Amino acid sequence: MVPQISSVLIFGGARGIGAATARAFTDSGARVTIADLLAEEGEAVAAELGSDRAQFVRCDVAEPQQISAAYDRAVEKFDAINVVFNNVGIARYGTVDELSLDDWDFTLRVNLTAQFVSCKRAVQEMKRTGGGVIVNTASILGHASQKTTAAYAASKAAVMGLTRTVAIDHAGDGIRCVSISPGTIDTPLVQIAARTFKDRKPEDLEREWAAHHPLNRLGKPEEVAAAVVFLASPQAGFITGSDLLIDGGIRSELYA
Ligand SMILES: NC(=O)c1ccc[n+]([C@@H]2O[C@H](COP(=O)([O-])OP(=O)(O)OC[C@H]3O[C@@H](n4cnc5c(N)ncnc54)[C@H](O)[C@@H]3O)[C@@H](O)[C@H]2O)c1
Numbered sequence: 001m002v003p004q005i006s007s008v009l010i011f012g013g014a015r016g017i018g019a020a021t022a023r024a025f026t027d028s029g030a031r032v033t034i035a036d037l038l039a040e041e042g043e044a045v046a047a048e049l050g051s052d053r054a055q056f057v058r059c060d061v062a063e064p065q066q067i068s069a070a071y072d073r074a075v076e077k078f079d080a081i082n083v084v085f086n087n088v089g090i091a092r093y094g095t096v097d098e099l100s101l102d103d104w105d106f107t108l109r110v111n112l113t114a115q116f117v118s119c120k121r122a123v124q125e126m127k128r129t130g131g132g133v134i135v136n137t138a139s140i141l142g143h144a145s146q147k148t149t150a151a152y153a154a155s156k157a158a159v160m161g162l163t164r165t166v167a168i169d170h171a172g173d174g175i176r177c178v179s180i181s182p183g184t185i186d187t188p189l190v191q192i193a194a195r196t197f198k199d200r201k202p203e204d205l206e207r208e209w210a211a212h213h214p215l216n217r218l219g220k221p222e223e224v225a226a227a228v229v230f231l232a233s234p235q236a237g238f239i240t241g242s243d244l245l246i247d248g249g250i251r252s253e254l255y256a
Pocket of ligand 1: 011012013014015016017018035036037038059060061062087088089090110137138139140141181182183184185186187188189190
């Protein structure tokens with residue numbers, strides 16, 4: 001378990017995997033700062049967890065100074081930052097001949113550059129306090145692609161490269177850096193994606209996506225959260241630079 005005094009900063013913690021992880025960390029005794037664009041949802045999660053254990057900070061990770069401000073608020077309230085979960089991710093779809101340069105740039109800015117900016121500040125904070133753990137969210141799509149996901153897939157593969165390098169550069173500072181690669185997880189992101197196919201029923205699509213996973217279901221946000229809490233814990237002390245697939249076996253199967 002994470003030590004009682006741990007302070008965790010979660011980017012993208014207002015819903016989905018991030019909110020489940022905020023709950024899992026507070027259950028393990030940690031204090032949590034949730035940084036997210038969605039104020040109403042983020043405030044609600046923080047209120048549910050209690051003002052002594054959690055706070056919400058509105059933050060757009062596309063703006064580096066807002067990432068920095070979230071760090072300031074976390075340190076101000078909880079004195080230090082022991083764990084950072086860089087979990088924001090967005091998708092803009094299109095084949096490379098159709099996808100605009102703006103969509104490509106924005107995807108990389110939110111999914112990758114924000115994690116670089118956050119890692120930079122995390123390392124500075126963790127050096128000050130003697131170490132810590134950074135968990136970055138990659139994706140199954142960083143390992144294998146789906147059509148029209150060039151920007152998302154490139155950003156998520158790059159997250160793993162960033163993670164490995166932070167891990168080896170700062171192992172001597174007592175900092176571990178790992179990434180996770182979820183398969184399809186039943187979150188608002190996936191539920192919204194299922195509703196965008198006008199010619200298909202969302203429940204049929206979700207069943208179809210579930211069937212692609214050998215476990216024949218979508219993952220639960222709580223299952224990803226439990227893995228993140230473990231990776232951040234001293235029990236995972238020899239794990240750094242690694243990527244953990246949490247994918248219901250989908251990456252292990254060549255032909256379905
Ligand atoms: N759900 C899946 O199937 C799945 C699979 C693989 C990887 N992932 C990754 O897991 C992470 C979380 O996904 P999720 O499914 O919980 O998504 P979600 O959309 O339900 O939650 C993402 C959170 O990020 C926040 N966010 C988006 N843009 C932001 C910005 N610019 N600044 C600050 N916050 C912002 C959203 O408000 C939301 O609270 C993402 O990085 C995603 O790419 C998800």
